[in-house]
Amino acid sequence: MSPGFDAVVVGAGIVGAACADELAHRGMRVAIVDRDVVGSGATAAGMGHIVVMDDSEAQFVLTRYSQQLWQALRPSLPRDVEYEQCGTIWVGADEEEMAEVRRKQKYYVARGLPAEVIDAKALKQLEPNLRDGMTGGLLIPEDGVLYPPCAARFLVERAQQRGAKLILGTSATQIGEGRVALSDGTELRAEVLVNAAGSWSGELTPGIEVKKRKGHLLITDRYPGFLRHQLVELGYLKSAHLVSGDSVAFNVQPRQTGQVLIGSSRQYGAEQKNVEHNILARMLQRAQEYMPGLGALSTVRTWTGFRAATPDKLPLIGPACHDKSVFLATGHEGLGITTSLATAKILVNQIMGVPSEISIAPYLPSRAPKEKVHA
Amino acid sequence: MSREEERHFDVLVIGGGPAGIAAAVRAAECGVQVGIVDDNATLGGQIWRGSLENGPAPDALHWLRSLQKLGVTELSGMRIFDQPDTGIVRAEGFEGSCELRYRYLMVATGARERFLPFPGWTLPNVMGAGGLQAMVKAGLPIRGRRVVVAGTGPLLLAVAAYLHEHGAEIPIVCEQASWGSLARFSAALLAHPGKIGQGIKLKRQLGRVPFVPGSWPVAAHGRERLESVEILRHGRREMIPCDYLACGFHLVPNIEFPSLLGCKIQGGYVQVDEFQRTTVDGVFCAGEPTGIGGLELSLIEGQIAGLTAAGAAASARKLFGSRNKAVSFSRMMDRTFQLRTELRTLPSAETIVCRCEDVAYSRLQGHTSWRAAKLHTRCGMGPCQGRICGPATQFLFQWQPDSVRPPTFPVRVESLASVTEHRGASALQQ
Amino acid sequence: MPDQVTLTVNGTSVSVPAGATVAVAVAIARQACRKSVTGEPRGPLCGMGICFECRVAINGRAHSRSCQILCEPGMEVSIDE
Numbered sequence: 001m002s003p004g005f006d007a008v009v010v011g012a013g014i015v016g017a018a019c020a021d022e023l024a025h026r027g028m029r030v031a032i033v034d035r036d037v038v039g040s041g042a043t044a045a046g047m048g049h050i051v052v053m054d055d056s057e058a059q060f061v062l063t064r065y066s067q068q069l070w071q072a073l074r075p076s077l078p079r080d081v082e083y084e085q086c087g088t089i090w091v092g093a094d095e096e097e098m099a100e101v102r103r104k105q106k107y108y109v110a111r112g113l114p115a116e117v118i119d120a121k122a123l124k125q126l127e128p129n130l131r132d133g134m135t136g137g138l139l140i141p142e143d144g145v146l147y148p149p150c151a152a153r154f155l156v157e158r159a160q161q162r163g164a165k166l167i168l169g170t171s172a173t174q175i176g177e178g179r180v181a182l183s184d185g186t187e188l189r190a191e192v193l194v195n196a197a198g199s200w201s202g203e204l205t206p207g208i209e210v211k212k213r214k215g216h217l218l219i220t221d222r223y224p225g226f227l228r229h230q231l232v233e234l235g236y237l238k239s240a241h242l243v244s245g246d247s248v249a250f251n252v253q254p255r256q257t258g259q260v261l262i263g264s265s266r267q268y269g270a271e272q273k274n275v276e277h278n279i280l281a282r283m284l285q286r287a288q289e290y291m292p293g294l295g296a297l298s299t300v301r302t303w304t305g306f307r308a309a310t311p312d313k314l315p316l317i318g319p320a321c322h323d324k325s326v327f328l329a330t331g332h333e334g335l336g337i338t339t340s341l342a343t344a345k346i347l348v349n350q351i352m353g354v355p356s357e358i359s360i361a362p363y364l365p366s367r368a369p370k371e372k373v374h375a
Numbered sequence: 376m377s378r379e380e381e382r383h384f385d386v387l388v389i390g391g392g393p394a395g396i397a398a399a400v401r402a403a404e405c406g407v408q409v410g411i412v413d414d415n416a417t418l419g420g421q422i423w424r425g426s427l428e429n430g431p432a433p434d435a436l437h438w439l440r441s442l443q444k445l446g447v448t449e450l451s452g453m454r455i456f457d458q459p460d461t462g463i464v465r466a467e468g469f470e471g472s473c474e475l476r477y478r479y480l481m482v483a484t485g486a487r488e489r490f491l492p493f494p495g496w497t498l499p500n501v502m503g504a505g506g507l508q509a510m511v512k513a514g515l516p517i518r519g520r521r522v523v524v525a526g527t528g529p530l531l532l533a534v535a536a537y538l539h540e541h542g543a544e545i546p547i548v549c550e551q552a553s554w555g556s557l558a559r560f561s562a563a564l565l566a567h568p569g570k571i572g573q574g575i576k577l578k579r580q581l582g583r584v585p586f587v588p589g590s591w592p593v594a595a596h597g598r599e600r601l602e603s604v605e606i607l608r609h610g611r612r613e614m615i616p617c618d619y620l621a622c623g624f625h626l627v628p629n630i631e632f633p634s635l636l637g638c639k640i641q642g643g644y645v646q647v648d649e650f651q652r653t654t655v656d657g658v659f660c661a662g663e664p665t666g667i668g669g670l671e672l673s674l675i676e677g678q679i680a681g682l683t684a685a686g687a688a689a690s691a692r693k694l695f696g697s698r699n700k701a702v703s704f705s706r707m708m709d710r711t712f713q714l715r716t717e718l719r720t721l722p723s724a725e726t727i728v729c730r731c732e733d734v735a736y737s738r739l740q741g742h743t744s745w746r747a748a749k750l751h752t753r754c755g756m757g758p759c760q761g762r763i764c765g766p767a768t769q770f771l772f773q774w775q776p777d778s779v780r781p782p783t784f785p786v787r788v789e790s791l792a793s794v795t796e797h798r799g800a801s802a803l804q805q
Numbered sequence: 806m807p808d809q810v811t812l813t814v815n816g817t818s819v820s821v822p823a824g825a826t827v828a829v830a831v832a833i834a835r836q837a838c839r840k841s842v843t844g845e846p847r848g849p850l851c852g853m854g855i856c857f858e859c860r861v862a863i864n865g866r867a868h869s870r871s872c873q874i875l876c877e878p879g880m881e882v883s884i885d886e
Binding site: 039080218278 | 457459460743744746747750751756757758760780781782785786787788789790791792793794
């Protein structure tokens, strides 16, 4: 029989790590299980941005709250987490997009998030490698980037310092009714089971609508100073918003190493890990349209990852519908890094029966589906 | 070369070393359209690398002339980095990239040296054995310079002899294999009289240069560059002042591209049948990626592959006998030059293992896999894509390498962005 | 007697035989090719375009593998920092 735990977290990605850290912080005895290594799923593949998004009010609230939690955590983060508050610039390419820039600015400022409209000239000064002819953009100075696998590892280690047990290299085959069955034949028992298995969470908790959304990325060699801020095209939201089909959108990020990380792409129904040449090429062509100088940079590697996507583009944070012992912390799509800390806070508050700083209703697994999607 | 240029070949050879050249010549002799691609400025690969002084390697001359006479298309200075679809590979040159279409593909990507970390190995002027030889062939002045040669494998003697002939002073050649292993190797050479002749020639070229089995480097010293090498010899440490250290630990096959193609890899080598066919339809493999076997075996395998692809399987069959002989020699080499376990103790805690990202040995200990180490320390995330630190960590920690993704070499972003639209089922959505 | 090619390495003029690689020119100029990510001096290791330790900027193009590039007259070579 396994030693006593109050909670078992399945998944040591950024969300599972944050939950385990918060649970341990609140005095619970925690076990964390992952079939691979810490931070190896979407956490390893993603862009590591901490970005406030406004696709919906609920998305804004969660991302802003979590961004502030990251800022508070920043002094404790070790160097290899590579936290940089480089800011985001939402880039406008025409007048219609500038109108959207102004709308966003009003929206953010009204909610206390610093946001500055910058004109074409200022944009060129801030980011000389953007092509000529951009109309301007929106600068969000409090956004940042970090290196997710090391951030996940930091959170897990903090949990371990408070007695959490990390079990790697074995999968959870079943979770429910206070038990997690493991592939090595053993089982863990706890009153609280957290499904933080990302794009595989639907395999463990049947009926939840979490689908894999494949993304491609490319990282270059070191070119310090080529890029200073995270840059996103305004069409990014259109791409993330789509509920079917393949799309690409311009999204680049400077790493602390001076490497440039190039994204982004989204595909539904693509479940193989292989790098797909046509999608990659489209993504890179889109990136070159915004930053022609990218073409000459040396590529070190490309890879893919699977985001955990839900039909209404909000994560599932709260008790599962069918089993009192199971809690969900999954479905974060492209915002897992950003919202991991807030997810942990509001999830553990629910587990302990105390209120949260933000409304938890929009993220409850039991929420009424706003849009049913059949991909 | 324009960006979207395409070329069509019946047989496309990747790698311009002996195996590739032999395959190209035999295929072209059968009348098919052949192309050969290599990333160096001139053909020859490593063992047939031409030198500034003397031009192409003498052994290679008649093969290279045949290539030209037969009208084989030579694509030098081009690096194959991806296969976007069956029958097409992409290549990048100094300017531009292109697509190369083929019916049969010959993978003859050769091998690279294995490097093992030890304190000071990152100092300038510590190079591979083949590495220093390549630099000298490319014009590096070596006359009167002191060079310690160390590591393991037949390459050491060949390099020492070459450098000696060009006026370098060689205080010592340190071979980590024991006297016993080498004695067994020499006895077994009786079955390969040609090799004995080569060995005697090398010995004569080396003259009085001390060749010391059972010895290896334990540290390289110097401030801005190498100044001396510390070796371990019969349990005693010796400091040898020198200008260069030519140090390599035998060879590692370049299997990255065939892995990307989906060829089955067995025990670290590309699996081939008797006609040098891999498990992927239309893809052949010859030379070092199928097993480190040296020049003769590469030439035979290349010919078998080239003849078979061009439809002359019966002629290919005639070479099976000589191949078997050459293979047994290569197996002997493997056994003789196995790395001793003491070499695992060479790195100190601060010794850099991943040179691209400056990851020290102590940071890698405790990780259970290559992937975990890569994610958490950046080891292997640099531009060498793990080609230097991968074999080293495989030896040090028994880690297995990761799967291969395109590009198999760093290429410009624009080379990956230019994938032609008209091909394949996955049409671009606009 | 081979032709000589003159190029600059970090501003210093270097003359090499035609057909020599840029890595050789850098070595003749007594320079290390690059500084590692923690600032150590580095030079060519593998000599065959794999290790990337021979990287320099050639005519402004960063991360060029100098061991595989032939010297051309007037080339401007500078160390990758």
